[in-house]
Structure formats: C-alpha cells, structure tokens
Amino acid sequence: xxxxxxxxxxxxxxxxxxxxxxxxxxxxxxxxxxxxxxxxxxxxxxxxxxxxxxxxxxxxxxxxxxxxxxxxxxxxxxxxxxxxxxxxxxxxxxxxxxxxxxxxxxxxxxxxxxx
Amino acid sequence: xxxxxxxxxxxxxxxxxxxxxxxxxxxxxxxxxxxxxxxxxxxxxxxxxxxxxxxxxxxxxxxxxxxxxxxxxxxxxxxxxxxxxxxxxxxxxxxxxxxxxxxxxxxxxxxxxx
Numbered sequence: 001x002x003x004x005x006x007x008x009x010x011x012x013x014x015x016x017x018x019x020x021x022x023x024x025x026x027x028x029x030x031x032x033x034x035x036x037x038x039x040x041x042x043x044x045x046x047x048x049x050x051x052x053x054x055x056x057x058x059x060x061x062x063x064x065x066x067x068x069x070x071x072x073x074x075x076x077x078x079x080x081x082x083x084x085x086x087x088x089x090x091x092x093x094x095x096x097x098x099x100x101x102x103x104x105x106x107x108x109x110x111x112x113x114x115x
Numbered sequence: 116x117x118x119x120x121x122x123x124x125x126x127x128x129x130x131x132x133x134x135x136x137x138x139x140x141x142x143x144x145x146x147x148x149x150x151x152x153x154x155x156x157x158x159x160x161x162x163x164x165x166x167x168x169x170x171x172x173x174x175x176x177x178x179x180x181x182x183x184x185x186x187x188x189x190x191x192x193x194x195x196x197x198x199x200x201x202x203x204x205x206x207x208x209x210x211x212x213x214x215x216x217x218x219x220x221x222x223x224x225x226x227x228x229x
Contacts, residue, residue, distance in 0.1 A: 001174070006157075032216050043205065043220040044158065089157055093216070098165035100146035100209050101216050104174075105157040 002027040004092050006106025013080055014114050021109045023090035024072045030092040032101060033066060033073045038087045038108075047088075048075070077111075085113045118142045121206050121221040128196050129229055136191045136224050138206030146209040147189040148173075148218065149181065151202040158205065164189055196228045 003026040013019045025033075031052035036044035050057045050064045050073065057064050061080075066073040077084055087110050091103040119140040128134045138147065149161040150173075160173030162181040170181050178200060180192045193200055206221040 034217070043222050045220070046217050049216070096163070096165075096171070098146070098163075098169065098171070099211060100148075100163060100165060101218060102163075102173075103158075103160065103218065105159070107155060107157040 002030060002092055002094075002102075002104040004090060004104050004106045006090050006109060008109060009107065010110045010112070012112045012114055015080055015082060017080055019077045019080055019084070019111055021075045021088055021090070021111070022072060023074070023092075023106050024070075025092035025104075026071065027092065027094065028068075028071065030094045030104075032093040033064070034091050034093070034103070035062075035064060035075050036089045036091065036105075038089065040086075044089060080113045082113050082115055085111060087111070119206065119208055119219055119221040121204075121224050123224060124222065125225050127227045127229060130197060131195050134193045134196055134226070136193075136204055136206075136226070138189045138191070138221055140187055140189075140206075140208045140219075140221075142208060142210065142219075143186060144208035144219075145186070145211040147183065148207040148209070149179070149189070149191045150205045150207065150220075151175065151200075152205060152223075153202050161191065161204075193226075196226075198228050200226065201228045202226060 034049035038044045063076045090106040093101040148163045150158040164170045164183045207218040
C-alpha cells in the first residue's frame with residue numbers, strides 16, 4: 001500500500017519568516033495530494049491541495065509544489081503569522097474502486113510561530 | 116462545519132465492553148470514513164463506505180465493525196474494547212460530485228479504554 005513520510009516532525013520559525021514541510025510518497029498511482037491543518041483540539045481542515053497534472057499551486061501565503069518523478073511534494077508558508085501555529089498533515093491519495101479518495105496521511109508536523 | 120457531527124465527543128469505557136461511536140452528516144455525501152488519530156501515526160483509515168450497505172476495510176480495521184443503513188449515518192462499533200483502541204476517532208465525508216475530492220472531518224470523539 002501507500003506510504004507517506006513527512007518531515008520535519010516539529011518546526012519553529014520566527015514570525016514573518018517562511019516555513020517548509022516536505023513529504024514523500026511511494027505509490028506512483030497516487031494523483032491527489034491534500035494538506036490539512038489541525039489546530040489544538042480541533043478537526044483537520046483542508047488548506048490546499050494539488051493534483052498530479054499540476055506542478056505548483058498557490059493560495060495567498062501558502063503554496064504547494066509536486067515533483068512526480070521524485071515522488072515528493074512540499075508545503076510552503078510565507079510571511080508566517082501566530083495563527084499559522086498548528087499541526088500540518090500531508091496526504092497522498094488515489095481513487096478506490098468505489099470512486100472515493102483513499103487518503104494515506106503523513107505523521108504530521110507541529111509548526112510553532114515564535115512572535 | 117455543522118454538516119458533520121459526532122457523538123459522544125468524549126467516552127471512557129472499560130476493556131471488553133462494546134462501544135458505538137456515531138457519525139451523522141447532513142450534506143447527503145455518498146462517501147463516509149472513519150479514521151483514528153494517534154501520536155506518531157497521524158490519521159489512519161479504519162473503514163469507509165460508498166453508499167448505504169457498501170463498506171470496505173481501510174488500513175487498520177481489526178477490532179472494529181461498521182454499518183451504513185442510511186446515507187447520513189455511519190456508526191463505528193468496537194465489539195470488545197481494548198486499551199490499544201484508546202484514541203481520537205474522526206469521521207469524515209466526501210461528495211461524489213465531479214471534481215470535488217475534499218474530505219470533510221467531524222469534530223472527533225476522544226475514546227479512553229481503561
């Protein structure tokens with residue numbers, strides 16, 4: 001089955017600096033790569049996603065890049081703010097036989113923004 | 116966010132007892148999922164369902180049973196709870212609309228097995 005590795009497990013950055021989280025996946029059939037943000041005690045929420053036919057996607061201060069050949073994708077957060085502090089999960093997915101996504105998650109990165 | 120709810124939000128049970136976690140969604144999403152979240156493991160898929168009476172195993176199904184008699188409900192049952200099933204459980208749903216691949220998570224149930 002799919003295996004997703006995520007690094008680093010913890011990351012501290014000064015407010016205003018950039019943060020980068022990296023993930024690798026093993027199954028070349030995976031074609032959808034979402035990133036979820038989970039604040040303490042809350043549910044995971046999708047912040048950005050990318051499909052395998054796209055190399056990069058940006059939404060305001062967050063961007064995701066995908067390298068299909070190397071099977072890795074990354075989350076970039078620029079101009080970090082205190083509210084960016086959370087745990088971030090990457091995932092790799094392909095459709096099941098029923099048509100739904102089958103997500104395999106990384107183990108998470110705890111991002112702390114230092115004021 | 117009110118579209119997918121879970122109950123109870125917190126549960127303490129004893130080893131060997133049966134416990135059922137409930138999940139309800141109001142979006143009429145076809146697909147529903149159960150994940151468990153443990154430190155160091157991220158989120159792992161337990162079971163998923165494509166429609167009423169259609170379910171399949173995920174990565175960690177042992178010790179769990181699911182059913183889906185109605186589209187909006189997807190209960191998860193631990194038939195004989197073990198301490199290793201202490202975890203936070205998240206239900207999620209996904210639309211079958213073309214182009215919509217996002218999974219929406221419920222608020223979670225924190226289960227402690229003593």
